[in-house]
Amino acid sequence: MTDAFIYDHVRTPRGRGKKDGSLHEVPAVRLGAKVLEALRERDGIPTSQVDDIIFGCVDPVGEAGSVIPKAAAFEAGYAFAAPGMQISRFCASGLDAINLGAAKIAAGSDDLVIAGGVESMSRVGMGMSGGAWVMDPSVGIPAYFMPQGVSADLIATKYGFSRDDVDAYAVESQKRAAAAWADGRFARSVVPVKDQNGLLILDRDEHMRPGTDMQSLGSLNASFAVMGEMGGYDAVASQAHPEIEAVNHVHHAGNSSGIVDGAAAVLLGSKAGGETLGLKPRARIRAFASIGSDPALMLTGPVDVTEKLLKRSGMALSDIDLFELNEAFAAVVLRYIQAFDIPSDRINVNGGAIAMGHPLGATGAMILGIVLDELERTDKQTALVTLCIGAGMGTATIIERV
Numbered sequence: 001m002t003d004a005f006i007y008d009h010v011r012t013p014r015g016r017g018k019k020d021g022s023l024h025e026v027p028a029v030r031l032g033a034k035v036l037e038a039l040r041e042r043d044g045i046p047t048s049q050v051d052d053i054i055f056g057c058v059d060p061v062g063e064a065g066s067v068i069p070k071a072a073a074f075e076a077g078y079a080f081a082a083p084g085m086q087i088s089r090f091c092a093s094g095l096d097a098i099n100l101g102a103a104k105i106a107a108g109s110d111d112l113v114i115a116g117g118v119e120s121m122s123r124v125g126m127g128m129s130g131g132a133w134v135m136d137p138s139v140g141i142p143a144y145f146m147p148q149g150v151s152a153d154l155i156a157t158k159y160g161f162s163r164d165d166v167d168a169y170a171v172e173s174q175k176r177a178a179a180a181w182a183d184g185r186f187a188r189s190v191v192p193v194k195d196q197n198g199l200l201i202l203d204r205d206e207h208m209r210p211g212t213d214m215q216s217l218g219s220l221n222a223s224f225a226v227m228g229e230m231g232g233y234d235a236v237a238s239q240a241h242p243e244i245e246a247v248n249h250v251h252h253a254g255n256s257s258g259i260v261d262g263a264a265a266v267l268l269g270s271k272a273g274g275e276t277l278g279l280k281p282r283a284r285i286r287a288f289a290s291i292g293s294d295p296a297l298m299l300t301g302p303v304d305v306t307e308k309l310l311k312r313s314g315m316a317l318s319d320i321d322l323f324e325l326n327e328a329f330a331a332v333v334l335r336y337i338q339a340f341d342i343p344s345d346r347i348n349v350n351g352g353a354i355a356m357g358h359p360l361g362a363t364g365a366m367i368l369g370i371v372l373d374e375l376e377r378t379d380k381q382t383a384l385v386t387l388c389i390g391a392g393m394g395t396a397t398i399i400e401r402v
Contacts, residue, residue, distance in 0.1 A: 004102035005281035006399065007274050008267040009116075009369035010038045010191045014205045014357040017121035017259035022202040024261070026193060028057070028064040028120035031263035032072030038191040039114060039267050040076070043277055048079035051110035054101050055265075056093025056117030056361035059129045060086055068118060088361070089290070091326060092387040092395035093117050094264060095364025099397055101268045102285040111273030116265035117361035126259065126360070133391055144240040144296035146233040148390060149224035149256065151298035152329035153249045154237045158297070159335050163250040166330035167217040170255035170354050172344075173327060177351025178210035185350055185377060189369050207258040207357040222249035223256070240296030255330040260357030264365035281402050283372055286382070287313035288397040299332045301394025302386040303339045309384070309396045317342075320398070321380035324371040326363055326387040327352035336386075349374060363387065368397065375401050 012031055015023030023031065032055060040047060055069035070084030089096045094117030101113035132139045139145075146154075156166060180186060181204065192203035228234040234247045274281055289309040293301035302325055310316060317340055325336050325348060337347060350370055353363065364387055371383040386396035 001106045002108050002270050004105040004268055004285045005271065005274060005402065006266060006283040006285065006372060007269055007279045007281055008039060008043050009265065009365070009372065010035050010042070010189055011264035011366050011369060012193050012262045013190055013202045014207055014260040014262040014359055015202050016207055017261050017357070019122060021122050021261060022206055023193060024122040026201065027123060028118050029068055029071045029075055031120060031261065032068055032118040033075035034191060034193055035116060035263045035265035036072055036076040036078060036114065039265055043267060043279060045277060048081045049276065050078065050082040050112050050114060052101065052104065052113045053082055053084045054097040054113065054115045055086055056088060056097045056364065057086055058088050058090055058093055058119060058360040059124050059126065060088065061129045062124055064120060064124045089393065089395060090390040091328065091358070091360055092364050092389045093361040094366065095368060095385060095387060095395050095397055096290070098266055098268065098365060098368060099288040102288065105268060105270050111270045113268045114265050115268055116263065116365035118263035119359040119361040120261045121259045121359060122261050143391065144236055146236050146296065147224060147227055148298060149251055150228045150233045150237060150247065151296065152251050152331050153224055153228065153247050154241065154244065155297055155299060155335055156250045156331040157244055157248045158241060159338060161250065161331050161334050165334060166250050166255045167214055169330040169334055170217060171212055171214060173348065173351045173354040174208065174210055174212040176349060177208050177355035180350035185373065189373055205356040207260050208355050212254065217254045220252040220254050223252045225249035237296060251329050251331065255354060257328050257353035258357035260359045262359035262362050262366070264362045264369060266365050266369065283399045283401050286398040286400045290393060290395045293392045293394055295392035298390065298392045299328060299388035300335060301388050301392060302332070302336050302396065305394030305396045306340070306384065306386060309398065313398060315398065320382050320384045321346070322349065322371055322374060322383040323347040324367045324383060324385045326358065326367060327354040328358065328388050330354065332388050368399065372399060
């Protein structure tokens with residue numbers, strides 16, 4: 001099998017996923033084109049030699065549909081020879097796009113792949129693509145369907161995380177993200193978004209609230225209590241987990257991931273592919289895996305897939321220098337830390353989606369890039385990147401500097 005290397009990565013800043021967000025005027029296809037343009041210009045890519053462009057997009061409907069990476073390649077001026085593929089595994093779509101690209105390179109079918117993702121949540125709202133899991137009782141009932149926020153509250157209840165615990169984690173995420181921006185840790189990878197006249201639209205993640213403290217979060221009402229109690233989902237939670245007598249609703253907008261717009265792209269290649277560009281690899285994709293998990297808890301998949309991945313790769317937790325777990329909800333990260341007894345200075349050291357936002361299809365590629373930059377900054381070697389996924393799944397990838 002051929003090694004799959006990471007040669008470069010870029011991302012846009014994350015704009016608030018609302019109509020008053022800075023990136024609302026920029027369609028998803030244009031966000032995707034921005035990161036494709038940036039990689040071409042930074043790395044001198046002859047785009048006719050790109051074997052595939054694979055983007056995750058969780059709601060590929062309307063203007064975000066019809067194989068958005070190929071549309072973005074047209075807008076970015078790529079050669080017609082560069083094909084495109086659109087995939088979805090909910091929140092892990094961007095990371096799975098990278099894993100799929102790495103698999104194609106490892107199999108010897110491709111030498112250069114651009115993989116990542118895009119989501120314009122201010123323009124194509126979350127859940128717009130529908131689906132039987134949400135809409136069809138014959139699917140939802142055996143899957144113990146409930147909104148993700150209720151599942152996050154179920155995790156907090158089952159594993160003993162209080163409102164103060166999840167709020168304290170959220171405050172720390174905000175502090176770490178603010179410190180990372182102040183220290184210039186994202187400067188190498190964030191590509192400013194400009195309009196057609198070259199005027200700046202956004203060059204910084206705008207969802208952050210660095211002044212967040214326990215007092216401000218304490219004033220927020222739990223977001224999922226009404227739907228859990230009045231909508232009947234607490235009863236579903238107790239049916240799936242009879243040991244839980246009552247769900248303790250602790251999550252709200254301040255300790256959950258932010259809705260944002262954004263795109264990210266990672267340049268992958270074989271050794272020969274990199275040599276054609278005169279590039280040195282920054283890291284190697286060492287191993288990756290996906291798994292199904294408890295659909296009621298829904299968001300504990302990162303624990304299960306990490307166990308699977310370490311076993312399959314012959315590695316131990318002690319072999320991993322840094323962990324990057326998408327902060328879908330604070331309890332997701334707290335459960336992961338609890339399960340593996342991970343020191344806080346080894347996980348999400350630059351903050352995460354609670355502070356900076358979660359542009360669904362792009363997030364997996366964003367956090368892989370963030371942790372690669374951090375490995376280089378701190379001269380560490382290995383990182384494990386993972387995300388929880390709707391319907392009860394997990395995806396994880398181990399990268400290793402070379």
